[in-house]
Amino acid sequence: MEFSGPVYVHEYLLKSGVTLNAVSQRRVFAGALIRVNDGHGCIHPWPEFGDATVEEQLSLLADGVTTPVTEMALRCAELDGAARRAGVSLFEGLEVPPSHYSWSFSAETEPQMERVLAEGWPAIKAKGFANYGETMRFLEGCAKRFEAQGTRLRVDFNGVLDRRTFEKFVEFMPLRVYRALDFVEDPFSYDAEAWETMRRRWGVALALDKGWKTGTHGFDAVVVKPARRDWRAVAGLHPEKRLVMTSAMDHALGQMFAAYEAALAAASGHALDFCGLCTEHLFEKDAFFERVSSHGGQLSADRGGGGLGFGEVLDSLPWRRLR
Structure with missing residues (x-):
């Protein structure tokens, strides 16, 4: 992707209370915001999934070389x-589609229930563990609690199981879990x-995510x-497949970009x-996440400053020139 004009960056660290998926043990996540011609993007790589580190991403970008991650940020x-520049929000005239609840194993169970x-919330999604028995017990608790409401269950194993183990997971699944199960994401390598x-x-x-x-x-x-x-x-x-649009579990700006693209896809007639x-x-929480809220699966988009929002917060950041 060609781009012109100077590029400014602001590097950040996000912190979670627990690991966010089955293939990463990190709780601190490095990324960078970029500013190009009054616009902003988010570079939030996942080295666990084959991305270059944020330092490498920025070094390449400084030399005018893009990666899939920096291309999307640009x-x-x-x-x-x-x-x-037009003084409008990117969400003007769009409706953000509803989302599942992303379960946090760092937070207490009962308040989330x-x-x-x-x-x-129409559905919940939780990460699956290599010890599938632990995942099964969690899903059974959810199925019991949410049965009357009809909340659907989703689980993402990130490919940590093998075929035989996944078959056991399904074979010994309680009936109420089976009935509530919406889908299993990446159970084992595709x-x-x-x-x-x-x-x-x-x-x-x-x-399917990977593959x-x-x-x-x-x-x-x-x-x-x-x-x-x-x-x-x-x-x-x-x-012919169902599309499930998600954030990359990244910075709030990246989250808003994902929401915008999902809203655009829905407005374009794609069944999501x-x-x-x-x-x-x-x-x-940080100055960005404090401006983001969700209720019952509906994400409220920030509109401050137009575009993807967060105008005052972005303007207050210390930016350094990259190229």
Whole structure:
């Protein structure tokens, strides 16, 4: 992607109370905001999934070399800048689609249960563990508590199981969990025939994140993180599959970009499943996350300063020139 004009950066650290997925043990997450021509973007790599570190991303960008992560950040900055210069919010005329509740294992269980029930969240999503028995016990507790409300259950294993272990997970699943299960994301490394066999044998819906480029069959939904890839490319490859648009569990600005792209996809006529955009509660509060709120699956977009919002906060940051 070509870009012109100086690039300014502000590096940040996000902190979570617990690890956020099954393949990472980190609780501190480094990233950087960029400012280009009045617009802003978010560089939030996940080295666990093959990304270069934020230091490497910035070094390459300083030399004019982009990666998939920085390309999306630059695209975000371009859209954000155009809207800010026009004095409008990118969410003008758009409606952010509803999301599942992203479960936090660092927070107390009961307050989260009560929140899901009181606010009427349509679904919850939790990370799965290699010790699938622990995951099963958690899902059973949720199924019992949410049965009357009909809240759907989603679990993401990030590929930490193997085929045999996943089969045991499904085989010994309590009936109430089975009935409430919406899908299992990346149960084990994608293999089209193996996944298709699991779907047909057990009647469990599967969602694909890793391997979406080469995925052909054996899954029901595709998970898309707009901060990491263009959802249009994913939708073009898998026109018959459910799209689940999620944040990359990143900075609040990146979260807003994901929400904007999801709203745009919905407005363009794409059938979206419940998204995963409400992730602000997974991190310690900062000046950005304090301006983000979700209720019952509906994310409230910040509109301060136009574009993706946070105008005053962004203006107050110490920026340094990268190139």
